[in-house]
Amino acid sequence: MLKVGSKAPEFSLPDQNGEMRSLSDYRGQKVVLYFYPKDNTPGCTKQACSFGELMPQFKEKGAVILGVSKDSVASHKKFEEKYGLPFTLLSDTERTVIEAYDVWKEKKNYGKVSMGVVRTTYLIDENGIIVKAFGNVKAAENPTQMLGEI
Numbered sequence: 001m002l003k004v005g006s007k008a009p010e011f012s013l014p015d016q017n018g019e020m021r022s023l024s025d026y027r028g029q030k031v032v033l034y035f036y037p038k039d040n041t042p043g044c045t046k047q048a049c050s051f052g053e054l055m056p057q058f059k060e061k062g063a064v065i066l067g068v069s070k071d072s073v074a075s076h077k078k079f080e081e082k083y084g085l086p087f088t089l090l091s092d093t094e095r096t097v098i099e100a101y102d103v104w105k106e107k108k109n110y111g112k113v114s115m116g117v118v119r120t121t122y123l124i125d126e127n128g129i130i131v132k133a134f135g136n137v138k139a140a141e142n143p144t145q146m147l148g149e150i
Helices: 042-053 055-060 073-083 096-100 142-149
Strands: 012-014 020-022 030-035 063-069 088-091 104-109 112-117 120-124 130-135
Touching: 012 088, 030 042, 030 142, 042 055, 042 063, 042 073, 042 142, 055 063, 073 088, 120 142, 130 142
Parallel strands: 030 063, 063 088
Antiparallel strands: 012 020, 030 120, 104 112, 120 130
16 A cells, blocks of 8 residues: 555546546546446445435535546446446556555455455545555445545
8 A cells, every 4th residue: 555645657448438538637636546346346336325415515525536446447337327427437457556556455255266456445535645555445434434524
């Protein structure tokens, strides 16, 4: 996990509409950057829908939400449409940003070891500095937790 107080790595990734989005596009705003394993899985859906429900409060606090996984643009579009998600989903099929933010890790599931995205959320301030970092977050609790951190 990246250190609090460090500069958040710059990136450019396609969103669910295929438009390129860069971290620098959000200068002057707080950014909740969350990494999740996979679209349309129970935990990831719960987390995304909770972020969606709390979106008005995040906006009130001057924050944007960016979700990142290694799913395709098409997968993100279906996920967004199915659940009416009101925030940006970024597709990192090459894992460039996932690895830059140190969330590609060895995971154990039912005794099986594999590599994957560890559910992690960063809060980045208006100047692009990481002010909070949470690893192995609980999907259902993470959105409320992040709202309280802003």
